[in-house]
Amino acid sequence: QQQHEDLSAKKLRLTKPSKSAALHVDLCKATSPADALQYLLQFARKPVEVESVEGVVRILLEHYYKENDASVRLKIASLLGLLSKTAGFSPDCIMDDAINTLQNEKSHQVLAQLLDTLLVIGTKLTENPSVRMRLVEVACKHLTDSSHGVRNKCLQLIGCLGPVEKGVAKEVESQAAKDVQKIIGDHFNDQDPRVRTAAIKAMLQLHERGLKLQQAIYSQACKLLADDYEQVRSAAVQLIWVLSQLYPESIVPIPSSNEEIRLVDDAFGKICHMVSDGSWVVRVQAAKLLGSMQQVSSHFLEQTLDKKLMSDLRRKRTAHERAKELYSSGEFSSGRKWGDDAPKEEIDTGAVNLIESGACGAFVHGLEDEMYEVRIAAVEALCMLAQSSPSFAEKCLDFLVDMFNDEIEEVRLQSIHTMRKISNNITLREDQLDTVLAVLEDSSRDIREALHELLCCTNVSTKEGIHLALVELLKNLTKYPTDRESIWKCLKFLGSRHPTLVLPLVPELLSTHPFFDTPEPDMDDPAYIAVLVLIFNAAKSCPTMPALFSDHTFRHYAYLRDSLSHLVPPLRLPGRKLLSSPVSPSITPHEDPSQQFLHQSLERVYNLQHLDPQGVQELLEFTIRDLQRLGELQSELAGMADFTATYLQCQLLLIKALQEKLWNVAAPLYLKQNALASAAAKQILEETYKMEFMYSGVESRQVVIIHHMRLQAKALQLIVTARTTRGVEPLFGMCEKFLQEVDAFQRCFISELPHMQGSFVDKLLDLMPRLVTSKPSEVVKILQTTLRQSTFLHLPLPEQLHRATANIIEPTGESDNPLRFTSGLVVALDVDATLEHVQDPQGTVKVQVLYPDGQAQIIHPKPADFRNPGPGRHRLITQVYLSHTAWTEPCQIEVRLLLAYNSNRSKASAKIPKPTWSESLEALPQSENGIEGTIPFSKPVKVYIMPKPARR
């Protein structure tokens, strides 16, 4: 029966023009509260237009007064809130009614819901102070309600709408000019923990809205720290933190003594205390907040790392202190003796403070916590505090090093990252370095790489330290050969940071001997390369070092300088020409000339457009060549140079295509040139997509030009097609499509059109009225002439332009052993690649596998496979599943990375305001909507595979 009713209800709604009327009918029909509730629930599922909101609200209110059942009233109240959220609707007209409903309401739940509705209304009308005052007054009135829900909402309302500026309260002259802080503060002692929480949250809300909280709250908040309920404590910790940031320098007394301390120190002590709270939620909260209390005095800060050990009432040194002593006494790694940690001096029993010592050992506790959430929060806090205080950084080092052994990988990783962040402030002692290096054997790649990054920016104090690091890194290299790149890079920085420490090690590292010639090491040995990278980088700032090199070292240098130029710096070697220093990227004065060169060559091209076509072509060709070479030499300008070169290339192609003789002759005779022209058009199209999507930093000015070029290519395509095909029918469609595109272009880039005087599109738009009415053949003719006559546009260069690049590190493509697997089953291939300057790699980067039979497969890597080691850099580590039918011979497949694009997402369409759903369908041409494609942007790597036939 219920369903029957539902059905009829639906019918009604379809026929009735107005929503409110339909609702009214429904509600009147409802015989029982359950029915009414059903109708309301159904109604709530559908959106309501802005115009009819008010009507619907009136209907609902009318029923509200009639309704006896609290649950229906509750639903109505919640609907009111929902409706007033409707975008474009101003709820001030229904506010009075909403407030009136509060008067006679008896049910606490409905009251709470109504207050919630008022909150929604209030937040929509925040600019109107009198409305806010009124609502706050209403809330104050209901604060005495016996239900926690109502009081909760009232406090929330006051927190969100209470007057923030002192002045406003006076202007509005009502009695609600009462101090909102006082009102909220009174509820800190409410009997219900939920209300207490709400009160603290309301206070925090006021703070967020810009009200300066009074310092008097501090003592109240401190009491709340001992509350029985974790939500209250958690909120109180936040409040204390806020106050400590507001009044860091105020002085507060220490209870039970006459001393006084700064408020921020006191708060710090209190929050530290909460790090050993019973509830882990509070512990996480406290540990997190500690990190941002930078004004705390160093004396307090350093206490957090000191637990004040004792054993049997005698003071004891920590293992850290012992290690330090051991190190400074010159003894290294002795065996531990029984009683080595025996406690030393007696301590005065009266002076030991076990619990009230506040900050004492807070971090020691936090880092040892059972929940890894707390540990991570503590590590983060350590990081932030250490960044602002070098002395603290020095102290917390031991603890961070200890965290490298945590049982949860996330915590280990976090602590390594933390250490890297503070590494400017610290120098590792040898014993600490030892512990750090031990982690190099970790089987997790992330951990190892994080550690390499850490070592890149670590200061080591002794030459033994460097040696130790090198030895451990080489050990790492033999155990995990895939870490090669990362280790080399690490050694590069290690070398350049510590040239003087490397110097005494050189003979040993190169195993040279004063009298004997030693055998020449194998040049392809990654370990040897690693050593050389270290030495060469150190030699850069240490001119005496090359004297220690033997002959083959120089030869190896030349080889490595060429093959691994990013790792091996240019050296000033005695008796040798400086090979590449004039264009060295590291020497700053040279940057400007090359940039100048770039601009000059461009200027030249742009100025010389009226030369005879032959000259233009040649100039373009030379310029393109120059630019490409420049890009190779100057990595900073590579993006810029490539970008312009591509553009010029497009232009060149276009000119060439237009130079063809085919235009003057009957079509069928020139099929060959024809093919050339259409190929040119195709290539230009491809290049324009590359220009648009492969470079980061492209601005709208460039996008216009790119689109313009594309338009030209399309015009060319149209002309070629017109020339080669007989009959006009297919042309009709093409012409129309082209005109649509011109139209779209105009709409998208209307603002840019003034800059495009004399261009193709400019002329085309002038002719537009004629084009629309003329026949395809005429259109083609007009296009042809405009295309020839149009000038070519100056491409302005943006500040920063980077080309997206990808480099597949693994598979290396060097293996001669085919990957064997049974046909029909899958084999997983590990792919490891670095991506640079790719925006949103999760969405755009794909892996393509090409089989020898031409079959291609595109794999979308999981978002989690991308890591972000630095700005503009990404790393893709994923697995690709391969499968194929059986082959007789092992054969190579190709793996490459693709950059997927979609013109919908293009920068151009993102710039214009997104048309609403209904408009976009008719207005935007279909073609603009869905051009999707991929650009290969990495060198393909060949992998040898061999699917074996399944054995039966």
Next chain:
Amino acid sequence: MPEIKVTPLGAGQDVGRSCILVSIAGKNVMLDCGMHMGYNDDRRFPDFSYITQNGRLTDFLDCVIISHFHLDHCGALPYFSEMVGYDGPIYMTHPTKAICPILLEDYRKITVDKKGETNFFTSQMIKDCMKKVVAVHLHQTVQVDEELEIKAYYAGHVLGAAMFQIKVGCESVVYTGDYNMTPDRHLGAAWIDKCRPDLLISESTYATTIRDSKRCRERDFLKKVHETVERGGKVLIPVFALGRAQELCILLETFWERMNLKAPIYFSTGLTEKANHYYKLFITWTNQKIRKTFVQRNMFEFKHIKAFDRAFADNPGPMVVFATPGMLHAGQSLQIFRKWAGNEKNMVIMPGYCVQGTVGHKILSGQRKLEMEGRQILEVKMQVEYMSFSAHADAKGIMQLIRQAEPRNVLLVHGEAKKMEFLKQKIEQEFHVNCYMPANGETTTIFTNPSIPVDISLGLLKRETAIGLLPDVKKPKLMHGTLIMKDNSFRLVSPEQALKELGLAEHQLRFTCRVHIQDPRKEHETVLRVYNHLKGVLKDYSVQHLPDGSITVESILIQATAHSEDQGTKVLLVSWTYQDEELGSYLTSLLKKGLPPSTS
């Protein structure tokens, strides 16, 4: 005054033989029933004759609670229940119930089979004893009888260790057993809610110690093992079968996994294997990491740790061996030690405390030449390391637990008297609560001030709270009602209902008071003056002038008559009921001050 009495039969100012008697609100509970490791005579078990000289213990004890499976907490249980005789319920957690009989059986074997003692409990007795055990879950409230209830909290320390709250009515005691406030590789930290017991009985093994972070210890341990193994040496770790052994196993297992090491790790078979089996089962009792990852892999299903065979000791190449017992005084660990002691590449790591006289203690104190049985001299060339892995709360941890539970009194057990003294002083100083540390057999009496719950009828409550301001937590609130004490229950009801229930008729109690006023005027004029005066003063009350010449203020009646002798003096008769006492007395005092000078 109600009181809680606590008498330690063992573990009072001492470690070992934990056994504490608690009587609370007429209920007698025995906490733990352990043996003492230091004695081999009667002193090894608690003196149960303290409870009763003759007759079965069942009549005197309501229940027995065992906190965890260590023998100093449960070793005397079969003796107590089977030989002395106790048939009541014994409570322990599930893991304790599972592992406890294994340890008891082992203990029995060593005492009876090896030392040849007679008059000891038998295997059958252990089985019978375990039949009396009721297993409890964490945070499960178990009703022992109508009034007595107990509840277990997580205590860390070893698998299945629990703290127990014993509650009768509003009085409660928390017994911690042994606990650990810092988590380790396989167990979490002890936790208790703010239950505010009247008495907290806490262990105090490390009362005077504040320990260093365990991370250094772990790192040291791993580094030592790793270095030795890389050198090609063998590592011997003598352990006791349960507890630390599992922690170290997990530590090494994860390390091996992380570092991709290949050297084999062995674990001596027997007792340990059985115990590991239980560890696998009781995953919920372990720490966050193990609980979260067990879906992928149960951490106790070791990948790198295999069972040890006697023959493996002679295998070449590096290896790590866990062997029992932990103090190198006998058994497999000693055998292996003898084999490996001669090679300086090898290493022995003592993960715990060693009793004087054992080989372990000797080598730890630096002795390099050991005399073995048969006058053999064994030269120890291998490296000897000491690592302390202890699972008791240190002084800070104990204080932290006290802070969490907020007890009204603290009682320390399971520790040395001298150390307790220090902690006691600290607790009293910092928490301002009483702290006790009774010796064995000494009874401590704690007076409690239990709150008595009273049922109040909802109608009365609502009526009373409606009067006046919102209830304030900090201030007591005055209420009018009738307390009925009947059938061991207390109820607060409205007077009318009380009358009805008790079948009594209502008696009106009226106070009447005469006030003399000097007023020469006529009676009705006086009345009018009084009326106007009262009306002016008592604005919030309804003051009425009745036609018969009297005035009512609420329900208080005022009549005026002329004095029989002196016409100039009017007598005001003020009459009010008992309920209006406050207003009535105020009125009389007001009238006694006299009327204001006439304004008419």
